[in-house]
Amino acid sequence: MAQVIVVTSGKGGVGKTTSSAAFATGLAQAGKKTVVIDFDVGLRNLDLIMGVERRVVFDIVNVITGEAKLNQALIRDKRVDTLSILPASQTRDKDALTKEGVANIIEELSKDFDYILCDSPAGIEKGALLALYFADQAIVVTNPEVSSVRDSDRILGVLQSKSKRAEEKRDPVKEHLIVTRYAPNRVEKGEMLKLEDIREILAIPLLGVIPESESVLKASNTGNPVILDDGSTAGQAYKDAVARFLGEDRPHRFIDPEKRGFLSRLFGGRAA
Amino acid sequence: MPAPAASPRLEPFRLRGANFNLLVLRLLDPRIEVIVPAIADQFRRAPGFLRFAPLVIGLDDLQAAPQDIDFAGLAAELRRIEITPIGTVGGTPELRAAAQGAGLPPLRAAGGKDEEVPMAPPPAATAPAGPPPAPPLPPGTARPTMVIDHPVRAGQRIWAQGADLIINSTVNPGAEVIADGNLHVYGNLRGRAIAGGADNTEARVFALNFDPELVSIAGYYAVREGLTDAPIGKTVQVRLIGENMRFDRLG
Ligand SMILES: Nc1ncnc2c1ncn2[C@@H]1O[C@H](COP(=O)(O)OP(=O)(O)OP(=O)(O)O)[C@@H](O)[C@H]1O
Numbered sequence: 001m002a003q004v005i006v007v008t009s010g011k012g013g014v015g016k017t018t019s020s021a022a023f024a025t026g027l028a029q030a031g032k033k034t035v036v037i038d039f040d041v042g043l044r045n046l047d048l049i050m051g052v053e054r055r056v057v058f059d060i061v062n063v064i065t066g067e068a069k070l071n072q073a074l075i076r077d078k079r080v081d082t083l084s085i086l087p088a089s090q091t092r093d094k095d096a097l098t099k100e101g102v103a104n105i106i107e108e109l110s111k112d113f114d115y116i117l118c119d120s121p122a123g124i125e126k127g128a129l130l131a132l133y134f135a136d137q138a139i140v141v142t143n144p145e146v147s148s149v150r151d152s153d154r155i156l157g158v159l160q161s162k163s164k165r166a167e168e169k170r171d172p173v174k175e176h177l178i179v180t181r182y183a184p185n186r187v188e189k190g191e192m193l194k195l196e197d198i199r200e201i202l203a204i205p206l207l208g209v210i211p212e213s214e215s216v217l218k219a220s221n222t223g224n225p226v227i228l229d230d231g232s233t234a235g236q237a238y239k240d241a242v243a244r245f246l247g248e249d250r251p252h253r254f255i256d257p258e259k260r261g262f263l264s265r266l267f268g269g270r271a272a
Numbered sequence: 273m274p275a276p277a278a279s280p281r282l283e284p285f286r287l288r289g290a291n292f293n294l295l296v297l298r299l300l301d302p303r304i305e306v307i308v309p310a311i312a313d314q315f316r317r318a319p320g321f322l323r324f325a326p327l328v329i330g331l332d333d334l335q336a337a338p339q340d341i342d343f344a345g346l347a348a349e350l351r352r353i354e355i356t357p358i359g360t361v362g363g364t365p366e367l368r369a370a371a372q373g374a375g376l377p378p379l380r381a382a383g384g385k386d387e388e389v390p391m392a393p394p395p396a397a398t399a400p401a402g403p404p405p406a407p408p409l410p411p412g413t414a415r416p417t418m419v420i421d422h423p424v425r426a427g428q429r430i431w432a433q434g435a436d437l438i439i440n441s442t443v444n445p446g447a448e449v450i451a452d453g454n455l456h457v458y459g460n461l462r463g464r465a466i467a468g469g470a471d472n473t474e475a476r477v478f479a480l481n482f483d484p485e486l487v488s489i490a491g492y493y494a495v496r497e498g499l500t501d502a503p504i505g506k507t508v509q510v511r512l513i514g515e516n517m518r519f520d521r522l523g
């Protein structure tokens with residue numbers, strides 16, 4: 001039976017899609033059969049970040065309306081062969097997704113995959129509710145700022161009350177925290193929330209801290225999930241997070257301000 | 273005609289001005305059959321806090337003619353859902369007059385420059401407004417208790433109806449916990465804390481780490497901005513002494 005994982009946040013633009021792409025790729029690299037679904041109907045961009053936008057023929061809405069078969073819409077990744085992508089529709093709105101339609105897709109995918117990742121749209125409205133409804137686990141993505149933490153707190157409450165597991169009174173959705181765009185130097189200056197403060201409020205296990213890094217933008221522009229960039233601190237942090245998710249014990253990195261060494265002072269270097 | 277009776281020994285009353293904090297219910301629709309169910313729905317979700325709360329009806333947003341609004345009916349319906357309208361604010365003179373005819377006199381917002389000011393504003397005597405205190409529960413009355421063992425998160429509201437409420441975890445900013453009886457938070461209290469919801473002025477709030485957005489007992493309330501003298505971040509008990517909220521450190 002596949003595990004369904006929702007990547008969610010409440011607030012928009014915090015790094016859900018970036019994290020979904022990195023996580024899906026990382027799990028697939030670890031040999032897990034993984035599919036990542038873009039639930040952001042109307043604003044799809046997972047396919048861009050995964051670099052498959054030119055191979056999209058059918059999307060999740062076509063599958064739900066019966067215009068295409070699921071395996072016609074699934075796109076096999078060319079870099080990691082255990083990875084597939086189910087794109088969202090660009091032209092339809094969120095109402096095109098129905099609970100029954102998504103249930104059928106998830107059931108069918110469950111037969112072939114170990115992990116089904118759901119990249120949620122922002123908000124706590126219909127699209128986000130649908131993305132989290134079938135989840136067994138949730139990766140909550142938060143930025144070190146008050147409004148993002150508040151929205152993540154809200155979404156955790158929603159997971160407790162509106163997920164299928166909650167409705168059926170089964171074991172609750174397993175929650176994981178990813179703090180992204182963490183800039184230790186700015187935290188030290190008091191411009192961003194401290195990691196401890198975020199953890200104290202949200203009170204769920206920390207899967208990883210992804211540093212603010214220019215390589216993320218570069219990665220999304222070239223359609224290569226940042227986890228494939230070994231030289232990137234963000235990529236390394238995502239690798240650690242995936243390893244932790246799979247049960248490995250790894251210390252957290254990139255959470256303290258970097259001591260500027262002789263070389264970086266000399267060249268004015270920045271974190272890659 | 274007999275002359276008026278001579279003054280009694282003690283003056284029978286004194287007239288004083290005072291400022292009150294009141295909720296204003298701004299009407300956006302003139303139809304009672306639309307307004308009342310919507311309010312009832314809203315208030316059902318936050319019952320204790322607002323029950324019997326005195327409320328001013330705001331007329332500024334109404335686009336209706338006075339004859340189109342049944343103020344007497346509105347007042348009666350509001351009282352039926354345990355809301356006490358005491359007057360109006362804003363609106364056209366015609367609307368105000370129509371409301372006054374139904375027993376809802378126009379009020380003057382403090383600091384506002386409405387016409388027809390009957391007396392000069394008195395020196396600020398800020399008393400938090402609240403419903404009239406109800407008699408305390410008879411001693412020894414056992415009250416059921418609701419216990420919550422997980423964090424109460426932003427957007428969540430927990431209401432212990434007719435019961436005490438024990439939160440064995442944190443109440444986060446943006447969360448709301450309501451007890452008709454006493455409220456205990458054995459964690460960080462960072463959200464809205466409402467005790468004595470059903471006019472129980474004897475109710476208390478206890479918090480291990482007191483840092484709320486709002487605290488209310490039996491309709492008397494203080495928002496965070498007004499809590500400058502309270503022991504924030506400490507273990508605290510809150511109770512009503514008369515009409516004042518008192519914050520004591522515990523332990
Ligand atoms: N660790 C990081 N360092 C620098 N920039 C980042 C990082 N993570 C994400 N970003 C940038 O933040 C922006 C938003 O990222 P992303 O699209 O993943 O967010 P999202 O939560 O999916 O947004 P939406 O709510 O719109 O779906 C992008 O421009 C991305 O490049």
Ligand SMILES: [Mg+2]
Binds near residue numbers: 016017
């Ligand atoms: Mg996204």
